[in-house]
Amino acid sequence: xxxxxxxxxxxxxxxxxxxxxxxxxxxxxxxxxxxxxxxxxxxxxxxxxxxxxxxxxxxxxxxxxxxxxxxxxxxxxxxxxxxxxxxxxxxxxxxxxxxxxxxxxxxxxxxxxxxxxxxxxxxxxxxxxxxxxxxxxxxxxxxxxxxxxxxxxxxxxxxxxxxxxxxxxxxxxxxxxxxxxxxxxxxxxxxxxxxxxxxxxxxxxxxxxxxxxxxxxxxxxxxxxxxxxxxxxxxxxxxxxxxxxxxxxxxxxxxxxxxxx
Amino acid sequence: xxxxxxxxxxxxxxxxxxxxxxxxxxxxxxxxxxxxxxxxxxxxxxxxxxxxxxxxxxxxxxxxxxxxxxxxxxxxxxxxxxxxxxxxxxxxxxxxxxxxxxxxxxxxxxxxxxxxxxxxxxxxxxxxxxxxxxxxxxxxxxxxxxxxxxxxxxxxxxxxxxxxxxxxxxxxxxxxxxxxxxxxxxxxxxxxxxxxxxxxxxxxxxxxxxxxxxxxxxxxxxxxxxxxxxxxxxxxxxxxxxxxxxxxxxxxxxxxxxxxxxxxxxxxxxxxxxxxxxxxxxxxxxxxxxxxxxxxxxxxxxxxxxxxxxxxxxxxxxxxxxxxxxxxxxxxxxxxxxxxxxxxxxxxxxxxxxxxxxxxxxxxxxxxxxxxxxxxxxxxxxxxxxxxxxxxxxxxxxxxxxxxxxxxxxxxxxxxxxxxxxxxxxxxxxxxxxxxxxxxxxxxxxxxxxxxxxxxxxxxxxxxxxxxxxxxxxxxxxxxxxxxxxxxxxxxxxxxxxxxxxxxxxxxxxxxxxxxxxxxxxxxxxxxxxxxxxxxxxxxx
Amino acid sequence: xxxxxxxxxxxxxxxxxxxxxxxxxxxxxxxxxxxxxxxxxxxxxxxxxxxxxxxxxxxxxxxxxxxxxxxxxxxxxxxxxxxxxxxxxxxxxxxxxxxxx
Numbered sequence: 001x002x003x004x005x006x007x008x009x010x011x012x013x014x015x016x017x018x019x020x021x022x023x024x025x026x027x028x029x030x031x032x033x034x035x036x037x038x039x040x041x042x043x044x045x046x047x048x049x050x051x052x053x054x055x056x057x058x059x060x061x062x063x064x065x066x067x068x069x070x071x072x073x074x075x076x077x078x079x080x081x082x083x084x085x086x087x088x089x090x091x092x093x094x095x096x097x098x099x100x101x102x103x104x105x106x107x108x109x110x111x112x113x114x115x116x117x118x119x120x121x122x123x124x125x126x127x128x129x130x131x132x133x134x135x136x137x138x139x140x141x142x143x144x145x146x147x148x149x150x151x152x153x154x155x156x157x158x159x160x161x162x163x164x165x166x167x168x169x170x171x172x173x174x175x176x177x178x179x180x181x182x183x184x185x186x187x188x189x190x191x192x193x194x195x196x197x198x199x200x201x202x203x204x205x206x207x208x209x210x211x212x213x214x215x216x217x218x219x220x221x222x223x224x225x226x227x228x229x230x231x232x233x234x235x236x237x238x239x240x241x242x243x244x245x246x247x248x249x250x251x252x253x254x255x256x257x258x259x260x261x
Numbered sequence: 262x263x264x265x266x267x268x269x270x271x272x273x274x275x276x277x278x279x280x281x282x283x284x285x286x287x288x289x290x291x292x293x294x295x296x297x298x299x300x301x302x303x304x305x306x307x308x309x310x311x312x313x314x315x316x317x318x319x320x321x322x323x324x325x326x327x328x329x330x331x332x333x334x335x336x337x338x339x340x341x342x343x344x345x346x347x348x349x350x351x352x353x354x355x356x357x358x359x360x361x362x363x364x365x366x367x368x369x370x371x372x373x374x375x376x377x378x379x380x381x382x383x384x385x386x387x388x389x390x391x392x393x394x395x396x397x398x399x400x401x402x403x404x405x406x407x408x409x410x411x412x413x414x415x416x417x418x419x420x421x422x423x424x425x426x427x428x429x430x431x432x433x434x435x436x437x438x439x440x441x442x443x444x445x446x447x448x449x450x451x452x453x454x455x456x457x458x459x460x461x462x463x464x465x466x467x468x469x470x471x472x473x474x475x476x477x478x479x480x481x482x483x484x485x486x487x488x489x490x491x492x493x494x495x496x497x498x499x500x501x502x503x504x505x506x507x508x509x510x511x512x513x514x515x516x517x518x519x520x521x522x523x524x525x526x527x528x529x530x531x532x533x534x535x536x537x538x539x540x541x542x543x544x545x546x547x548x549x550x551x552x553x554x555x556x557x558x559x560x561x562x563x564x565x566x567x568x569x570x571x572x573x574x575x576x577x578x579x580x581x582x583x584x585x586x587x588x589x590x591x592x593x594x595x596x597x598x599x600x601x602x603x604x605x606x607x608x609x610x611x612x613x614x615x616x617x618x619x620x621x622x623x624x625x626x627x628x629x630x631x632x633x634x635x636x637x638x639x640x641x642x643x644x645x646x647x648x649x650x651x652x653x654x655x656x657x658x659x660x661x662x663x664x665x666x667x668x669x670x671x672x673x674x675x676x677x678x679x680x681x682x683x684x685x686x687x688x689x690x691x692x693x694x695x696x697x698x699x700x701x702x703x704x705x706x707x708x709x710x711x712x713x714x715x716x717x718x719x720x721x722x723x724x725x726x727x728x729x730x731x732x733x734x735x736x737x738x739x740x741x742x743x744x745x746x747x748x749x750x751x752x753x754x755x756x757x758x759x760x761x762x763x764x765x766x767x768x769x770x771x772x773x774x775x776x777x778x779x780x781x782x783x784x785x786x787x788x789x790x791x792x793x794x795x796x797x798x799x800x801x802x
Numbered sequence: 803x804x805x806x807x808x809x810x811x812x813x814x815x816x817x818x819x820x821x822x823x824x825x826x827x828x829x830x831x832x833x834x835x836x837x838x839x840x841x842x843x844x845x846x847x848x849x850x851x852x853x854x855x856x857x858x859x860x861x862x863x864x865x866x867x868x869x870x871x872x873x874x875x876x877x878x879x880x881x882x883x884x885x886x887x888x889x890x891x892x893x894x895x896x897x898x899x900x901x902x903x
Contacts, residue, residue, distance in 0.1 A: 023367040023776075029444060031805075032865065033370045037440045039868050043875035044432050044474040050879045051478035051508050054886045055493060058504055061890060076828065083824050091817040094808075094858045101807045141490035186492075186499045193491035197482060234805070234860075241859045245851045251824075252843035256831035260839070443867060471878050507886060558881055562889060574889035 019229040027228055034231045035238075042242050045205075049246055052198050056253060059190050065179050066187035068258035070146075070195075073138065075129065079255040082125045083247065089118035090244040097237040100230035105223055108233065112217040115240065119210050126203050133192070140193040146185045195254055202250060205243045212236050266754040268675045272772040287372035288775050292379055293358035294673070299379075300346050300354065301742075303386065307341035308735065310334050315728040323715035331714035332399035333415070339402030340393075344424050345386050347658055348516060351523035352469075353382070353434055355665045356462045358673060360438060362766035362773060363456050365447025365782040370440040378433035381426060389423030392416040401712060403513070406494040406505040410486045418488055425480045428473045431519070435469030438462055447765070449784035453547070456764050456788055457533075457540060460547040461526025464554035468515045468522070471558070476512035479505065503569050510561035518557040520654055522550055524617065524661025525592055531614035531664055532596045534762040536603025539789040542595045549588035556585045566637045575634055582632035589625050593618065608760070609680060612687040613664030620656025620694065624649060627702065642712075645705030648698045656694055663690065663741070670745065671759045675772045676752030682744045689737030696730025763794050806863035816857045823850050 017027050024030040060067050096111035137145035179187060216236045219225065225233060273290045276282075283291055313334045317325040326334065357375065361368055369375050392398065398420045400409040409417050442455070442463050483505070485491040492498035494505045533540045540546060562570055562578040570578075596618060605611070627649040630636045640646060667687075671677050700723040707723075709716050716724065758767040769778050786793050827846040835842060856862050861872055 021372075023370075023372065023445075033440050033444045035864060036443060036867055036871060037371060037374075037436055039871040040436045040439050040470055041432075043871055044436075044470050046474075046875040046879055047471055047882065048474035048478050050882050051475045051511075052482075053879075054508065054882055055482065055504060057883060058501065058886060058890050062501075063499065080824070080828060084821060087817065087820045087824065090820075090854060090858055091813060094813050095810070098807060098810070098813070101805060140492055183499070189492045189498055190500060193485070193493045197485055197491065197493070201481070238859055241854050245854050248850045248854070249847050252827055252831070252847050256827065256843055258839065259831040260834040467874075471874075475882070507889065511882060558878060559885060562885070570889045571892040573892035577888055578885075 017228050019224075019231075031229075031231055034235060038235050038238050042238065045242060049198075049201070052194065052201070053249075053253075056194050056198070059187075059194065060257070063179070063187040063190065064258075066184055067191050068261075069184060070138075070188040070191040071255060071257035072259065073136070074195075074255050075132070076255060076259070078125050078129050079251055082122050083251045085118050085122050085125070086244050086247050089115045089122070090241055092118060093237050093240045097230070097234050100220065100225050100233040101227060103225075103227045105220060105225075108220045108225070109217055112213055112220060112233075116210050116213050116217070119206055119213075119240075123203060123206060126199065133196075138188075138192050140189045140196065144185075144189050144192070146188045147181060198250055198254065202243065202246055205246070209236070209240050209243055212239065266756045268754055269770045269772075269774075271774060272675070272770065273775045274674075274772055276775045285376075287368070287376060289357050289361055289369050289372065289375055290673075290773065290775075292375050293354050295379055296349060296353040296357060296382070299382065299386070300349055303341055303345040304738075306390070307338055307346055308738070310338035310341070311731065312735070314338060315731040317714050318716070318724045319728045321716050321718045321721050321724075326714065328714050329399065332401075332712070333393075333397035335712060336398045336401050337393050340389060340398070340420060340424065342654075343402055343516070343520075344427050345382075345389065347520040347654055348427075348431055349382060349434070350520070350658065350662045351527065351665060352438070352462060352465055352519070353378075353430075355527065355662070355669060356438060356458075356465075356523060357434070359669060359766055360441060360459060360462060361445070362769060362777045363459055363764055364442065364445060364450050365765050365778065365784065366441065366445035367776045367778070367781075369437045370445055371437050374433050375437055378430040378437070381433065382430035385423045385425070385427030385430060387423075388426060389420050392419035392423060403509060404480075404483060405509075406483065406486070406502045407496060410483060410494055411497075418484055421480045421483060425477055425484075428477050428480075431469050432473045435466035435473075438466040439470065442466075447782050447784055450765075451784075453544065454784055454786075454788050455547075456526075457529035457543070457546055457550075458523075458526040458764075461522050461529070461550045464550035465519055465522040465526075467551075467554050468519050468557060472512040472515040472519070475508060476516075479508040479512070482508075503565065506565050506568055507562065507570075510564045511558070514561035514564065515554075515557040517650070517653065518553055520658040521621075521661075522553060524658045524665075525550065525553075527661045527665035527668070528596065528614055528617055529592075530762070530764065531610050531668055532599050533789045534668070534760050535608060535611040535614070536600050536605045537761070537791050538599055538603040539787075539791075540595065541598035541601075542591075543788065545591050546595050549591040552588040553585060556581070556588065560585060560632075563632050563637070566634060567641045579632055579634050583629065586625065586629060589621075593622055593625075609678075609683040609687050610664045610668035610760075612684060612691075613660050613667065616687065616691040616694075617657060617660040617664060620652050620660060620691075624652030624656055627652065640705065642710055643705035644701040644709045644711055647711050648701035648705055651698045651701075656698070660690070660694075663687070666741075666745075668760070669766075670748070671755030672766060672771045672773070674749055674752070675755055676748050677755045677759060678741075678748040678752055679744045682740060686737050686740035686744075689733055689740065691737075693730050693733030693735070693737050697727050697734055698730070700724070700726045700730075758794070761791070761794055763789050763791055767794075805860065808857065808860075812857060816853050819853060820850055 020027055020030060024033070092111050092115040096108050096115060099107040099111055133139055137143050213236055216232050219232060273288055276288075277286070283295065286292065313326065314331070317323065317331055317334070319325075323331070357369070360366075393416075396416050398413070398415045398417055400413050400415070400417055404417065404421060409421075442459060446455075482491075482493050486493050486495065492500050494500045494502050496502055529540055529546055560578060560582040562574060563582045566575050566579070627645070631640060631646060631649060667678070667683060704720050704723040704727075705711075707720065709720050755771050757770050759771075760767070765782060765784065766773075768782065823846055827843055830842050830846070831839065833839075855872060861869060
């Protein structure tokens, strides 16, 4: 009973915030519900990407050499740059939430815009990388070609071409591969199938995130938030940080399979 | 006394009229009604395909439809029944309607997300139905690769996409329930005062939230393989089709618990109410729901014993599968103990509850046959499996759904249905069900494989029994449509608590107000205390 | 009523730590650690993710329920990956993968 009295008491004294929905008693209850709800949603996201990680794990164990070879064909520069950009956008997002918490409207809008700019930079870099894959026939499907026949003539570094002949591989300091050229042609395709599915879904999440942030920024600009009610900014932040975390794992898994040979 | 009862002047059904007041509602009760209508349509469509299957199997020759059409029939039956009827059935209809009043809340935590989940369900359903009508799918509801990825030339991607979309509806419902049960309980409604129905839905929601994303990503991988020519599961490119099965069953085995757990929750309410006794071993029944939900995630590979998983893994999964029997048995034994020396009455919901107990026990125990490595090699992909999972899904989940629907119908509509016809329907369902599926255990054990449209002559007797039983079953499911609709206008007014049940939802008027309670309830007693109910009833009438 | 407000210096520290760890993980990938390359990469990634979850996502200041939710997600991810390994790990004993046989 004492619980009930305290409950009713709280209800009577709290001034009704315009953002309080009718079925909640207090802003605190509403906010707590939103935070938990968002985390439960992120929990589904963990398992969504978890399925991909499971597939990745299986094939990485089976076809490690193909994964190592294919991974070396990715540009460490672009991948590293994107990691830095995304971590930076997480910082700006955290700052946006902080400014919303402390009721700084203009600063909130600015940090949100900066976050979106960094997100767009990330996607731009992704476009450059994808374009490169198309050029080299590294997109899985009928035109997939691992050891490009014309590549060595152009003077490009093509690790698979080297791997195909063991002598050249030894000269380069490569260890002997357990897969021959035909097997590499097949199994690197699995790597790139996973590469495109993983990075593609990650990019899709970023595009959705930027879409959400456009709405949130507009709401912040219109002054919808104050230190009592900034839940949408915080939720968008949680989502954005989650996307960042996925990339934190994708980067070593896709770019750094075996770089030391 | 019954003459004095009147439908209350103000309730959720007459609070706003017209299509927009339904389509834009945020009231969990109206959303539940819309779900009820939607899944009933789906149940009817899925049933139509079942009729086609049983007609074909009435004779040994493949004479009713071609083998190709038969493949599409059982696929359509499976996809519609699993993804569009069974998974949303109890949670989205009864759970949606009852969880807020049961815990003393005005609504679910996220009413708009609740409405969104209904729209997502509709979009997924329309997608799937369109794909089914414009050519159909012939992969079976399991979409196994490599056939689904490279072999089949039917509408795999659109149907899979429909399932993918409907999955989000399921996730959002589960998410909403979890947050609601955690954060919206009335003062005094502690965890161990929650009705077991709510505990069961909490466990169900966990499975929905944790399992569904994995089928979503599996469908995405299947989609990019089939649509874009990626090679993930393609054995011709070094891929592993068994990987698809692993990912598929990581969701689809727990999905069975999405179907059965809410029915177990309904069962606990029915058994307690109609024996007028506190449930025996409340906390054991409550935690066994959670245990089933968690164990459900560690047993999936028993669907794949002959698919090429390693012998060692098969042993591990066989052993783990047996562990699910423990919490399931806890429930059945505790219900039995609840009945012991209870003041048992035999109203329609209780008839379903009795039917449920027997059928669930048979379904569960035959599951142990299939979890046994040696037995499974003989029984895999035979009608024994078909009979087993129908005992769980139809004998368990749908019996629970029907029992729950009859139990809470007076709460939902404010009126009673015909007790006479509803008892007849309950008996028809029980008899028809057993006549349909008991012979399938035998015919499966004799070696009849599933998914073929013809079979050896000597199996005809058992198959004709099965087809005959299916028509009785169909009648048993059709009868409620008539008398429940009839009751909407002509049924006796039920009053707030026609069964003398103990739950908080019976302490408000029937049909309830939009905000469920006139003033926020305060809970000051333990669950299933019937001496408490009598005292309150006077106050209500 | 408003949630815990973290100092800007904390955010900057976390950001710097994440950047440094990114450098470390790239560096570690170029050192031949044999089987341990993967383990090191995953430990670093896991640590980075924890920093983001704990400080940027404010889980440190959230209710026990939120912490439990995060833990549940990780627990079931471990079940997913772990039981896959039960099969695929023991398949190595029985002559797999198919392509190489």
